[in-house]
Amino acid sequence: MAVILITGGARSGKSMRAEMRTRAFPGQPVYVATAEPLDSEMETRIARHRARRGADWIEREVPLDLVDALVASDGGGARLVDCLTLWLSNLMHAARDWERDVTELASALPRLKSPVVLVTNEVGLGIVPDNALARSFRDAAGIMNQTIAAAADEVEFVVAGLPMKLK
Template sequence: MTRHVLVLGGARSGKTAFSESLALRSGVRPAYLATAEALDGEMRDRVASHKAGRGDRFVTIEEPIALSDALLKASIDHDVILVDCLTLWITNLLLANEDVAQHVSELGATLVQLKAAKVILVSNEVGLGIVPDNAMARTFRDLAGSAHQRLAEICDDVYFVVAGLPMTLKGEAPGQAESRIHEA
Protein backbone atom coordinates (compact mmCIF):
# COMPACT_ATOMS: atom_id res chain seq x y z
CA MET A 1 0.00 0.00 0.00
CA THR A 2 1.33 3.41 -0.97
CA ARG A 3 1.52 5.80 1.99
CA HIS A 4 1.58 9.50 1.22
CA VAL A 5 3.42 11.74 3.69
CA LEU A 6 3.22 15.38 4.79
CA VAL A 7 6.30 16.84 6.50
CA LEU A 8 5.89 20.20 8.21
CA GLY A 9 8.42 22.36 10.03
CA GLY A 10 9.86 25.81 10.32
CA ALA A 11 12.57 27.29 8.14
CA ARG A 12 15.85 25.38 8.50
CA SER A 13 14.19 22.85 10.83
CA GLY A 14 15.64 19.80 9.06
CA LYS A 15 12.40 18.88 7.29
CA THR A 16 14.00 18.54 3.85
CA ALA A 17 16.86 16.33 5.08
CA PHE A 18 14.34 14.16 6.95
CA SER A 19 12.13 13.96 3.84
CA GLU A 20 15.06 13.05 1.60
CA SER A 21 16.00 10.26 3.99
CA LEU A 22 12.40 8.97 3.96
CA ALA A 23 12.34 9.09 0.17
CA LEU A 24 15.62 7.22 -0.23
CA ARG A 25 14.44 4.49 2.18
CA SER A 26 11.04 4.27 0.45
CA GLY A 27 11.91 3.75 -3.18
CA VAL A 28 14.48 2.78 -5.77
CA ARG A 29 13.60 5.44 -8.36
CA PRO A 30 13.12 8.69 -6.37
CA ALA A 31 12.24 12.01 -7.96
CA TYR A 32 12.64 15.44 -6.40
CA LEU A 33 9.86 17.74 -7.58
CA ALA A 34 11.06 21.28 -6.86
CA THR A 35 8.59 24.17 -6.82
CA ALA A 36 11.13 26.98 -6.38
CA GLU A 37 11.85 29.48 -9.10
CA ALA A 38 15.34 30.97 -9.13
CA LEU A 39 14.36 34.57 -9.83
CA ASP A 40 17.39 36.26 -8.26
CA GLY A 41 21.02 35.52 -7.52
CA GLU A 42 20.47 34.46 -3.91
CA MET A 43 17.76 32.00 -4.92
CA ARG A 44 19.87 30.66 -7.81
CA ASP A 45 22.64 29.98 -5.27
CA ARG A 46 20.18 28.20 -2.94
CA VAL A 47 18.81 26.04 -5.76
CA ALA A 48 22.34 25.14 -6.93
CA SER A 49 23.36 24.26 -3.36
CA HIS A 50 20.29 22.03 -2.90
CA LYS A 51 20.94 20.26 -6.22
CA ALA A 52 24.60 19.71 -5.37
CA GLY A 53 23.63 18.33 -1.95
CA ARG A 54 21.27 15.80 -3.51
CA GLY A 55 23.86 14.73 -6.05
CA ASP A 56 22.63 12.00 -8.35
CA ARG A 57 20.43 10.31 -5.74
CA PHE A 58 17.29 11.96 -7.16
CA VAL A 59 16.02 12.92 -10.60
CA THR A 60 15.10 16.60 -10.31
CA ILE A 61 11.86 17.87 -11.85
CA GLU A 62 11.09 21.58 -11.65
CA GLU A 63 7.45 22.73 -11.65
CA PRO A 64 6.33 25.94 -9.93
CA ILE A 65 2.58 25.83 -10.70
CA ALA A 66 1.14 22.62 -12.26
CA LEU A 67 1.96 20.34 -9.34
CA SER A 68 -0.81 17.77 -9.87
CA ASP A 69 0.10 17.28 -13.53
CA ALA A 70 3.79 16.98 -12.65
CA LEU A 71 3.04 14.34 -10.00
CA LEU A 72 1.00 12.25 -12.42
CA LYS A 73 3.76 12.42 -15.05
CA ALA A 74 6.52 11.69 -12.53
CA SER A 75 4.66 8.67 -11.15
CA ILE A 76 5.11 6.90 -14.48
CA ASP A 77 8.87 6.55 -13.96
CA HIS A 78 9.34 7.06 -10.21
CA ASP A 79 8.16 5.05 -7.20
CA VAL A 80 8.62 7.91 -4.73
CA ILE A 81 8.28 11.65 -5.36
CA LEU A 82 9.46 14.26 -2.88
CA VAL A 83 7.75 17.64 -3.37
CA ASP A 84 9.72 20.54 -1.88
CA CYS A 85 7.99 22.74 -1.04
CA LEU A 86 4.29 23.48 -0.80
CA THR A 87 4.70 26.96 0.67
CA LEU A 88 6.77 28.06 -2.32
CA TRP A 89 4.12 26.50 -4.56
CA ILE A 90 1.40 28.48 -2.77
CA THR A 91 3.50 31.64 -3.18
CA ASN A 92 3.88 30.93 -6.91
CA LEU A 93 0.12 30.42 -7.23
CA LEU A 94 -0.65 33.67 -5.39
CA LEU A 95 1.79 35.66 -7.53
CA ALA A 96 0.26 34.15 -10.69
CA ASN A 97 -3.25 35.11 -9.50
CA GLU A 98 -4.27 31.45 -9.47
CA ASP A 99 -7.03 30.01 -7.27
CA VAL A 100 -4.97 28.40 -4.50
CA ALA A 101 -7.90 26.54 -2.96
CA GLN A 102 -8.75 24.99 -6.33
CA HIS A 103 -5.14 23.87 -6.87
CA VAL A 104 -5.00 22.37 -3.36
CA SER A 105 -8.26 20.54 -4.07
CA GLU A 106 -6.77 19.18 -7.31
CA LEU A 107 -3.62 18.11 -5.45
CA GLY A 108 -5.75 16.29 -2.87
CA ALA A 109 -7.68 14.48 -5.61
CA THR A 110 -4.40 13.55 -7.32
CA LEU A 111 -3.01 12.08 -4.10
CA VAL A 112 -6.15 10.01 -3.56
CA GLN A 113 -5.96 8.53 -7.06
CA LEU A 114 -2.16 8.14 -7.15
CA LYS A 115 -1.32 4.59 -6.09
CA ALA A 116 1.76 3.90 -8.21
CA ALA A 117 4.11 6.22 -6.33
CA LYS A 118 4.58 7.41 -2.77
CA VAL A 119 4.42 11.20 -2.46
CA ILE A 120 6.26 13.07 0.30
CA LEU A 121 5.10 16.68 0.61
CA VAL A 122 7.34 19.19 2.41
CA SER A 123 5.97 22.48 3.69
CA ASN A 124 6.83 25.31 6.06
CA GLU A 125 4.55 25.68 9.05
CA VAL A 126 4.04 29.44 9.04
CA GLY A 127 1.15 29.71 11.48
CA LEU A 128 3.12 29.54 14.72
CA GLY A 129 4.36 33.13 14.74
CA ILE A 130 2.77 36.50 15.20
CA VAL A 131 -0.13 37.67 13.06
CA PRO A 132 1.37 39.27 9.93
CA ASP A 133 0.93 43.04 9.59
CA ASN A 134 -0.29 43.05 5.98
CA ALA A 135 -3.18 41.51 4.09
CA MET A 136 -1.13 39.49 1.59
CA ALA A 137 0.96 37.85 4.30
CA ARG A 138 -2.18 37.03 6.31
CA THR A 139 -3.80 35.56 3.19
CA PHE A 140 -0.69 33.47 2.54
CA ARG A 141 -0.61 32.21 6.15
CA ASP A 142 -4.31 31.32 6.03
CA LEU A 143 -4.04 29.54 2.66
CA ALA A 144 -1.00 27.56 3.83
CA GLY A 145 -2.78 26.55 7.03
CA SER A 146 -5.89 25.44 5.12
CA ALA A 147 -3.75 23.49 2.64
CA HIS A 148 -1.90 21.75 5.47
CA GLN A 149 -5.17 20.74 7.13
CA ARG A 150 -6.63 19.38 3.89
CA LEU A 151 -3.49 17.46 2.94
CA ALA A 152 -3.01 16.11 6.49
CA GLU A 153 -6.47 14.53 6.18
CA ILE A 154 -5.40 12.72 3.01
CA CYS A 155 -1.83 11.75 3.89
CA ASP A 156 -1.26 8.55 5.84
CA ASP A 157 1.72 9.91 7.77
CA VAL A 158 2.24 13.47 9.00
CA TYR A 159 5.42 14.65 10.72
CA PHE A 160 6.46 17.91 12.33
CA VAL A 161 10.23 18.50 12.35
CA VAL A 162 11.87 20.70 14.99
CA ALA A 163 15.67 21.02 15.37
CA GLY A 164 16.10 18.09 13.01
CA LEU A 165 13.90 15.84 15.14
CA PRO A 166 10.71 14.44 13.56
CA MET A 167 7.59 14.19 15.68
CA THR A 168 4.85 11.87 14.44
CA LEU A 169 1.51 13.67 14.28
CA LYS A 170 -0.33 10.95 12.37
CA GLY A 171 0.50 7.44 11.19
CA GLU A 172 3.66 5.44 11.63
CA ALA A 173 6.80 6.67 13.33
CA PRO A 174 9.74 7.04 10.93
CA GLY A 175 11.31 3.65 10.29
CA GLN A 176 8.39 1.71 11.81
CA ALA A 177 7.30 0.22 8.49
CA GLU A 178 10.87 -0.73 7.61
CA SER A 179 11.28 -2.40 11.02
CA ARG A 180 8.18 -4.54 10.46
CA ILE A 181 9.52 -5.63 7.05
CA HIS A 182 12.87 -6.70 8.55
CA GLU A 183 11.16 -8.58 11.41
CA ALA A 184 9.00 -10.62 9.04
Protein backbone atom coordinates (compact mmCIF):
# COMPACT_ATOMS: atom_id res chain seq x y z
CA MET A 1 0.00 0.00 0.00
CA ALA A 2 1.16 3.51 -0.71
CA VAL A 3 0.02 6.94 0.41
CA ILE A 4 1.22 9.66 -1.97
CA LEU A 5 0.61 13.37 -1.38
CA ILE A 6 0.99 15.69 -4.36
CA THR A 7 1.03 19.42 -3.66
CA GLY A 8 1.65 22.56 -5.67
CA GLY A 9 0.09 25.82 -6.74
CA ALA A 10 -2.96 26.45 -8.90
CA ARG A 11 -2.57 25.09 -12.44
CA SER A 12 0.80 23.58 -11.57
CA GLY A 13 0.00 20.18 -13.13
CA LYS A 14 -0.57 18.39 -9.84
CA SER A 15 -3.89 16.77 -10.86
CA MET A 16 -2.43 15.36 -14.07
CA ARG A 17 0.56 14.06 -12.11
CA ALA A 18 -1.76 12.48 -9.55
CA GLU A 19 -3.81 10.82 -12.30
CA MET A 20 -0.64 9.35 -13.80
CA ARG A 21 0.57 8.07 -10.42
CA THR A 22 -2.86 6.55 -9.66
CA ARG A 23 -3.06 4.78 -13.02
CA ALA A 24 0.35 3.18 -12.39
CA PHE A 25 -1.22 0.93 -9.75
CA PRO A 26 -3.09 -2.23 -10.78
CA GLY A 27 -6.89 -2.32 -10.86
CA GLN A 28 -9.54 0.15 -11.87
CA PRO A 29 -8.75 3.59 -10.46
CA VAL A 30 -11.24 5.40 -8.23
CA TYR A 31 -11.57 9.18 -8.43
CA VAL A 32 -12.75 10.70 -5.15
CA ALA A 33 -13.97 14.20 -6.01
CA THR A 34 -14.34 16.71 -3.20
CA ALA A 35 -15.52 19.62 -5.38
CA GLU A 36 -19.16 20.53 -5.59
CA PRO A 37 -20.53 22.12 -8.79
CA LEU A 38 -21.92 25.20 -7.04
CA ASP A 39 -21.60 27.50 -10.06
CA SER A 40 -21.13 27.28 -13.84
CA GLU A 41 -17.38 27.90 -13.66
CA MET A 42 -16.92 24.93 -11.29
CA GLU A 43 -19.18 22.80 -13.49
CA THR A 44 -16.87 23.58 -16.42
CA ARG A 45 -13.76 22.70 -14.39
CA ILE A 46 -15.29 19.39 -13.30
CA ALA A 47 -16.28 18.56 -16.89
CA ARG A 48 -12.72 19.27 -18.11
CA HIS A 49 -11.27 16.97 -15.44
CA ARG A 50 -13.73 14.19 -16.33
CA ALA A 51 -13.01 14.49 -20.06
CA ARG A 52 -9.24 14.37 -19.48
CA ARG A 53 -9.46 11.31 -17.23
CA GLY A 54 -11.74 9.32 -19.52
CA ALA A 55 -14.45 6.82 -18.65
CA ASP A 56 -12.29 4.09 -17.11
CA TRP A 57 -12.41 5.64 -13.63
CA ILE A 58 -14.93 4.85 -10.93
CA GLU A 59 -16.08 8.21 -9.62
CA ARG A 60 -17.22 9.08 -6.08
CA GLU A 61 -18.38 12.57 -5.11
CA VAL A 62 -17.39 13.13 -1.49
CA PRO A 63 -17.53 16.74 -0.27
CA LEU A 64 -17.28 15.91 3.47
CA ASP A 65 -17.02 12.28 4.57
CA LEU A 66 -13.66 11.44 3.03
CA VAL A 67 -12.52 8.78 5.50
CA ASP A 68 -15.80 6.86 5.09
CA ALA A 69 -15.39 6.95 1.29
CA LEU A 70 -11.80 5.69 1.47
CA VAL A 71 -12.74 2.86 3.82
CA ALA A 72 -15.75 1.90 1.66
CA SER A 73 -13.63 1.79 -1.51
CA ASP A 74 -10.68 -0.02 0.06
CA GLY A 75 -9.55 -3.32 -1.40
CA GLY A 76 -9.95 -2.33 -5.07
CA GLY A 77 -7.95 -0.07 -7.32
CA ALA A 78 -5.95 2.94 -6.22
CA ARG A 79 -7.93 5.99 -5.11
CA LEU A 80 -7.20 9.55 -6.19
CA VAL A 81 -8.52 12.25 -3.83
CA ASP A 82 -8.74 15.57 -5.66
CA CYS A 83 -8.49 17.68 -3.68
CA LEU A 84 -7.84 18.05 0.03
CA THR A 85 -7.94 21.84 -0.13
CA LEU A 86 -11.53 21.84 -1.40
CA TRP A 87 -12.37 19.21 1.21
CA LEU A 88 -10.99 21.51 3.91
CA SER A 89 -13.02 24.41 2.54
CA ASN A 90 -16.15 22.22 2.59
CA LEU A 91 -15.45 21.20 6.21
CA MET A 92 -14.95 24.80 7.32
CA HIS A 93 -18.07 25.98 5.45
CA ALA A 94 -20.10 23.21 7.13
CA ALA A 95 -18.71 24.34 10.53
CA ARG A 96 -17.18 20.90 11.10
CA ASP A 97 -14.23 20.36 13.40
CA TRP A 98 -11.72 20.29 10.54
CA GLU A 99 -8.79 19.49 12.83
CA ARG A 100 -10.57 16.35 14.05
CA ASP A 101 -11.42 15.33 10.46
CA VAL A 102 -7.83 15.90 9.27
CA THR A 103 -6.45 13.91 12.23
CA GLU A 104 -8.94 11.11 11.49
CA LEU A 105 -7.79 11.04 7.85
CA ALA A 106 -4.11 10.96 8.81
CA SER A 107 -4.80 8.10 11.24
CA ALA A 108 -6.82 6.12 8.69
CA LEU A 109 -4.37 6.34 5.78
CA PRO A 110 -1.78 3.83 7.08
CA ARG A 111 -4.54 1.27 7.79
CA LEU A 112 -5.89 1.22 4.22
CA LYS A 113 -5.02 -1.68 1.90
CA SER A 114 -5.33 0.03 -1.49
CA PRO A 115 -3.07 2.90 -2.56
CA VAL A 116 -4.23 6.49 -2.08
CA VAL A 117 -2.97 9.49 -4.03
CA LEU A 118 -4.01 12.81 -2.50
CA VAL A 119 -3.87 16.22 -4.19
CA THR A 120 -3.62 19.43 -2.19
CA ASN A 121 -2.81 23.07 -2.86
CA GLU A 122 0.11 24.90 -1.35
CA VAL A 123 -1.67 28.16 -0.48
CA GLY A 124 0.84 29.72 1.89
CA LEU A 125 3.49 30.76 -0.64
CA GLY A 126 1.98 34.13 -1.51
CA ILE A 127 1.26 37.34 0.36
CA VAL A 128 -0.49 37.38 3.72
CA PRO A 129 -4.24 37.64 3.02
CA ASP A 130 -5.92 40.89 4.01
CA ASN A 131 -8.85 39.34 5.89
CA ALA A 132 -9.29 37.02 8.84
CA LEU A 133 -11.26 34.34 6.97
CA ALA A 134 -8.61 33.98 4.27
CA ARG A 135 -5.80 33.92 6.86
CA SER A 136 -7.69 31.28 8.84
CA PHE A 137 -8.08 29.12 5.73
CA ARG A 138 -4.42 29.58 4.74
CA ASP A 139 -3.31 28.54 8.23
CA ALA A 140 -5.68 25.56 8.31
CA ALA A 141 -4.45 24.39 4.89
CA GLY A 142 -0.85 24.59 6.08
CA ILE A 143 -1.64 22.54 9.18
CA MET A 144 -3.61 20.00 7.13
CA ASN A 145 -0.81 19.65 4.56
CA GLN A 146 1.80 19.11 7.28
CA THR A 147 -0.38 16.50 8.99
CA ILE A 148 -1.09 14.52 5.82
CA ALA A 149 2.52 14.83 4.60
CA ALA A 150 3.69 13.27 7.86
CA ALA A 151 1.33 10.31 7.27
CA ALA A 152 2.28 9.92 3.59
CA ASP A 153 4.88 7.51 2.25
CA GLU A 154 5.77 9.92 -0.56
CA VAL A 155 5.30 13.67 -1.06
CA GLU A 156 5.78 15.48 -4.36
CA PHE A 157 5.72 19.21 -5.08
CA VAL A 158 4.69 20.08 -8.65
CA VAL A 159 5.80 23.33 -10.30
CA ALA A 160 5.17 24.11 -13.99
CA GLY A 161 4.19 20.49 -14.55
CA LEU A 162 7.46 19.21 -13.10
CA PRO A 163 7.39 17.01 -9.99
CA MET A 164 9.98 17.35 -7.25
CA LYS A 165 10.22 14.54 -4.74
CA LEU A 166 10.16 15.87 -1.18
CA LYS A 167 9.72 12.63 0.72
